Amino acid sequence: MTTVMWGAVLGGALGAGLLLVVTRLRVLGRAQLSDRVLPYVRDLPQVAPTAAPSRHPAPPLVGAAVAVYGPVLRALADAVERVLGGATSVRRRLERAGLDLTVHDIRVEQVVWGLVGFGVTAAWGLLRTLGGGGNVVGHLLICAVAFTLGVLARDTYLTSQVRARERRILADFPTVAELLALSVAAGESPVGALDRVVRRCRGELSRDLGRVLAEIRTGDPVGVAFDRLAATTGVPVVARFAQGVAVAVERGTPLADVLHAQAADVREAARRELIESAARREVLMMVPVVFLVLPVTVLFAFWPGVVGLSLSAP
Known part of the structure; x- marks a missing residue:
């Protein structure tokens, strides 16, 4: 086959794939029948917005890929699960990240990320091979490495999602604690x-508290609901807060003083962390001064003299 024929085949495959993805995304974007009918059914009880906190669904592209290539992706996800393991850790991080996903869904997303890396690397290797450079075995090894990196990148991104959500919780905690204390x-x-x-x-913290409130309204004792929040959260401050509320409710101790003290402790810890971060980055702030500003200053100071010496030299 000539280069033109290869280009036609690759272009047709790419066009067909994009057409499938766009078609599936349009189907996923349509409103469901239940969403269109339920607002007009007045007799059914509506769930309060605070009964179930909003969660983050899977990306539409992953949903489209699962809908089109579901059995293959599920088989690859099972293989990734057998190789990597650690389902308990993944489930724990999903809870801390506030994602409405299962471990199998995360494995499917890891496979999709790996296939994207594999496809990009395979396209690059195919173009190099058609151009007469490189060998097939080396490109296959690079594709395997790209697939592995894609799988691991999704796991790393999940950890970053957990850390980002916990930072948002820490930022919200003083305000929520003060409002609870005032109420x-x-x-x-x-x-x-x-x-x-x-x-x-x-x-994020109000969503977790909304879940606690929903558990209390379904019949769980207040102390048990807050103890469950303390056991599932990954933020030590929130765990201490939940334990303090549970103890205060069970023993009848003043709750407002406990909440005020915890909010003050969190603000003090945030101020101390900010000062420590500024002290650590003081050296990094010197890098542009030493390697950028100082050489330019020296150049402006000495360059006229060098030019004068070169012009006055015989």
């Missing part, structure tokens, strides 16, 4: 104060 000090019960704060706040 309790105003005379509301812990459950009423929690309901008021969850309805007023928007953030």
Whole structure:
């Protein structure tokens, strides 16, 4: 086959793949029948917005890939699970990241990421091979490495999602704790104060508290619900907060003072971390000064003299 024929085959395959992806994305973007009908069914009870916190669904591209190549991707995901293992750790990180996904869904996303890396590397290797450079075995090894890196990159990205969500929780915690303390000090019960704060706040911590409130409304004791939050969260400050609320509710200790103290501790810890971060980056701030500003200053200072010497030299 000539180069023109190879180009036609690759172009046709790429066009067909893009057509399949766009078609599936259009189907996924349509409103479901239940979403269109339920607003007009007045007799059915509507779920409160705070009963179930909003979670982050899977990306549409991954959903389209699963819908088109479901059996193959599931088989590859099972193979990745057997090779990597660590389902308990992945499940724990999914809970901490607030993702409405299972371990199998994450394995499928890892396979998709790996296949994307494999496809990009394979296309590059095919173009080099058609151009007369490189060998097939070397390109296959590079494709395997790219697939492995794609699989590991999704796992690393999950860890970064967990850290980003925990940073947002730490940023929201002082405000939420102060609002809870003010509501309790105003005379509301812990459950009423929690309901008021969850309805007023928007953030990751308020979503976790919304889940706690939903468990309390379904019949769980307040202490048990907050103990479950302390066991599932990955932020030590939130775990201490949940344990303090559970102990205060069970023993009748003043809850407002506990919440004020915990909010002050979190603010002090954030201020101390900011000062430590600034001290660590003080050396990095010197890098542009030493390697960029100082050479330019020296050049401006000495360059006129060098030019004058070259012009006055015989």
